[in-house]
Amino acid sequence: xxxxxxxxxxxxxxxxxxLLRRKxxxxxxxxxxxxxxxxxxxxxxxxxxxxxxxxxxxxxxPGLVVQRTLAGxxxxxxxxxxxxxxxxxxxxxxxxxxxxxxxxxAFGANFTVQASEDAALPAGxxxxxxxxxxxxxxKEGDLITLRGHDNLPLLLTVxxxxxSDSELVASDLLLLPxxxxxxLFGLPPDQATDLAVDVANPRELPTLAAKIAERYxxxxxxxxxxxxxxxxxxxxxxGGLLVAVLMIAVLCFAIFAWDRAAGLSAxxxxxxxxxxxxxxxTSDVLLLKLLEGLAVSLTAFLSxxxxxxxxxxxxxxPLFEGALKGWSVLYPRYRLVPVVDGYQLSLLFLLxxxxxxxxxxxxxxxxxxxxxxxxxxx
Amino acid sequence: xxxxxxWHGGLAAAILALPLAAGQAPSAREKCPVCGMFVAxxxxxxxxxxxxxxxxxxxDGPKDLFTAYLDLKRYAPGRSPADVAAIEVKDYYSLRVVxxxxxxxxxxxxxxxxxxxELVPFAEAGDAAAFLKDHRGRRSLRFGEVTAAVLRSxx
Numbered sequence: 001x002x003x004x005x006x007x008x009x010x011x012x013x014x015x016x017x018x019l020l021r022r023k024x025x026x027x028x029x030x031x032x033x034x035x036x037x038x039x040x041x042x043x044x045x046x047x048x049x050x051x052x053x054x055x056x057x058x059x060x061x062p063g064l065v066v067q068r069t070l071a072g073x074x075x076x077x078x079x080x081x082x083x084x085x086x087x088x089x090x091x092x093x094x095x096x097x098x099x100x101x102x103x104x105x106a107f108g109a110n111f112t113v114q115a116s117e118d119a120a121l122p123a124g125x126x127x128x129x130x131x132x133x134x135x136x137x138x139k140e141g142d143l144i145t146l147r148g149h150d151n152l153p154l155l156l157t158v159x160x161x162x163x164s165d166s167e168l169v170a171s172d173l174l175l176l177p178x179x180x181x182x183x184l185f186g187l188p189p190d191q192a193t194d195l196a197v198d199v200a201n202p203r204e205l206p207t208l209a210a211k212i213a214e215r216y217x218x219x220x221x222x223x224x225x226x227x228x229x230x231x232x233x234x235x236x237x238x239g240g241l242l243v244a245v246l247m248i249a250v251l252c253f254a255i256f257a258w259d260r261a262a263g264l265s266a267x268x269x270x271x272x273x274x275x276x277x278x279x280x281x282t283s284d285v286l287l288l289k290l291l292e293g294l295a296v297s298l299t300a301f302l303s304x305x306x307x308x309x310x311x312x313x314x315x316x317x318p319l320f321e322g323a324l325k326g327w328s329v330l331y332p333r334y335r336l337v338p339v340v341d342g343y344q345l346s347l348l349f350l351l352x353x354x355x356x357x358x359x360x361x362x363x364x365x366x367x368x369x370x371x372x373x374x375x376x377x378x
Numbered sequence: 379x380x381x382x383x384x385w386h387g388g389l390a391a392a393i394l395a396l397p398l399a400a401g402q403a404p405s406a407r408e409k410c411p412v413c414g415m416f417v418a419x420x421x422x423x424x425x426x427x428x429x430x431x432x433x434x435x436x437x438d439g440p441k442d443l444f445t446a447y448l449d450l451k452r453y454a455p456g457r458s459p460a461d462v463a464a465i466e467v468k469d470y471y472s473l474r475v476v477x478x479x480x481x482x483x484x485x486x487x488x489x490x491x492x493x494x495x496e497l498v499p500f501a502e503a504g505d506a507a508a509f510l511k512d513h514r515g516r517r518s519l520r521f522g523e524v525t526a527a528v529l530r531s532x533x
Contacts (some may be wrong), residue, residue, distance in 0.1 A: 089508050090471040200473045201422060203489060207512050 011284060015291040018271075029257070030300055036253045037304025037352050038311070039246055044344045045312040046320055047235055049336040054231045061227060062095070062196035063205050066212055067220040074220075076191035081216060085197055088211060090204040096192035098181050102146060102174065109135045113174045115181035123177050126156040131171030133161050146174075149186040156180065257356055269367045276372040282365070289364030293357040301352050305345070313338040411435055411453050412442035413493055420492040422473055425499075426466040429457060439491040440467050440483060440499050441532060444524050465521075467499035470509060474501070479521050482506040485532060486516025495532040497524065 019026050066085065068077045079096055086094045098115035111132055121127065126144065128136070138144055138158050146154045162170045182189060199205060202224075209221035272285055311317060313336055406418045417424055417436045425443040427435045435454065437443040443465065446453035465478030470489075476499065483497035484506050490496065497519070500506040506518045519528065 089505055092472075201470060203422070204471065211512075 007284075008287065011287050012291050015288050015295060018288075019292060019295060026296065030296055032253055032256060033296065033300035033352075033356070034304045034307070036249055037301050037348070038307045039249060040348055040352070041305045041308035041345075042311050042317060042320065043243065043246060044348060045308055045338075045340065046317050046336070048341050048344065049312065049339050051232060051235050052339050053336065054235070055228065058224070058228055058231065061224055063199050063202055063224045064197040064209060065222045065227075066195040066197060067222065068194075068216070069218055069220050074194075075218075076188070076193065077195055077219075079190050079192060081219070082192075082195050084215065085195060085208075085212060088208055090199050090201055090208060091197060092200050093198045095196045095198075096194075097196055098178060098187070098193050100185060100193065102184070104136075104146075107135050109172070111172050111174050113176060113181065113184070115178040116175045117178055121159060121175065121177050123179050124156060125159040125177065126180070127160045127162055127175040128158055129162045129170045129173040132174060133158070146184055148184050154180060154184050254355075258359060269370075270376055272364070272367045273370070273372040273374075273376040276368065277376065282368045285368035286361065286365055289360050290357065293360035294353075297353040297356040301349060304352075305348075309338070309340075312336060408436055410438040410442050412437060412445050415492060422468060423491045423496070424468060425478065426464075427454075427462060428464040428466070429454075429461050430463045431461070439493050440478070440497045441491065441493055441495070441529065443467070443478070444497065444529055448524075448526050448529070469501045469505070470498050471500070471505055476501040482518050482520060483524060484510050484513075484515040484518045485528065487513035489513050497528075497532070 066077065066081065068075045068081075077096070082094045082096050085091060100113050102111045102113045103109075104111065109132075116127070128138075128144070133139065136144055140158055140160055142158050144156050144158060146156065148154050156176065162173060162175070176184065181187070197208065199208065205223055209223060212219050212221050275285060275288075276282075311319065316336060406416070408417050409415065410417055415438050417438050420438045423439040425437045425440045427437070427443055427447060435446065437446065447459070447462070447465070450457050450459060466475045467478040467481055468474065469476045469481075478499070481499045481501060482503050482505075483499055485495070485497055487496075487498055487509065489498055491498075498509065498513075498515075500509065500518075503518070509515060510518055
């Protein structure tokens with residue numbers, strides 16, 4: 001047994017030495033290989049992490065959101081609806097919500113504005129997200145000015161900065177008392193943006209949605225599961241966009257690698273011939289080629305994955321930002337929570353390491369089965 | 379590892395022997411005595427049969443509870459209906475634990491439990507009637523009206 005091990009070690013030694021002999025070419029190959037794995041792994045890490053983040057955020061979302069549509073567009077919901085929905089069987093609570101978007105021309109930023117019914121947030125004050133504070137250059141206790149729908153300025157004291165552990169969501173948020181929200185946008189007092197409905201038994205949600213839609217034909221009930229599905233679809237679509245780009249890179253690499261690995265140069269063929277004539281067996285040559293291929297592909301896979309991990313989880317994926325994050329001018333600055341899906345990673349391993357290794361093995365086997373004399377002559 | 383596993387098993391048995399407090403969730407390993415499924419996986423449907431000596435049996439739905447209750451000789455040998463102190467089922471709308479003896483059960487609805495067609499429990503007759511209409515139920519029954527024949531009609 002130690003004999004086999006020693007032999008394998010010697011062949012590995014030889015394989016590494018022969019890789020080093022063609023340093024330039026192999027380094028270029030390794031570089032491109034690593035880059036492809038890096039992009040693919042970054043993509044996998046990023047979409048997984050963002051999806052998980054979205055699921056976590058939406059875990060607290062209400063089971064059912066009721067909107068009202070007017071000519072197919074979202075409109076304000078009369079508060080009378082809330083009272084009717086509250087009377088339905090199985091409903092635990094109905095909460096009207098007020099939210100919207102505010103564009104600040106001076107800073108060129110879009111903010112999400114939400115009304116809070118928290119008694120600890122008195123009229124004339126606001127709580128803002130960390131990103132919003134950064135853009136507006138304010139801290140706790142400072143004043144911010146928003147321009148109301150009637151062109152009158154609305155002055156608010158910053159009562160606090162929202163914690164940054166939920167920055168993906170809360171970064172661009174301005175939390176206002178309800179009265180100030182209504183003044184800012186000129187909202188009628190008896191209407192809300194939408195209704196958040198909570199039920200005890202989620203099994204009853206589709207029935208409730210059907211009842212609401214029947215009573216108010218212009219209502220649009222949105223189930224929690226539908227929101228989750230939409231988010232998944234969005235991230236899958238955005239991920240798909242990048243996959244399309246990645247495909248081109250992978251194809252380029254495939255041509256390059258095939259050329260490198262499959263067609264043995266005359267020099268390499270002669271080398272195999274010499275090895276065989278000095279007593280190497282076909283299996284030894286195959287092991288040599290296998291180890292060469294593994295050395296390159298494993299190094300590329302591991303370094304690509306490590307680089308991707310750093311790129312996504314330490315530097316928040318700066319390369320993907322434009323394509324994968326939201327449309328808002330104000331990008332949340334945040335760190336993704338590391339999640340590594342073993343299934344996805346092993347799939348990547350299978351796609352990255354196995355084909356290359358196989359591609360190096362076949363021509364080696366073909367060369368090794370040729371008569372050494374003929375190989376050296378050619 | 380074997381010894382540790384046994385120790386855990388012993389601990390679980392010790393916990394199981396303790397009476398379940400009202401509304402308390404069963405342990406993750408407790409199985410329904412009728413169908414053998416894990417009860418803790420279906421908290422919305424849990425039904426508990428409590429005996430006067432403090433012991434209890436947990437089921438993954440009222441249907442299995444009735445199966446056992448109507449055939450105690452088989453599922454709880456040595457006990458009779460007179461030994462039953464309380465029956466707990468969960469109200470469909472509120473998911474609160476309610477008294478099974480006074481609950482109303484709806485059969486034939488389009489709502490399925492872990493074991494397929496169920497007797498859906500309600501604390502109030504009004505809720506049961508509304509459910510019967512919303513979910514196209516067949517009948518609503520009082521506790522005493524649930525017989526072996528009714529159970530046989532629920533595949």
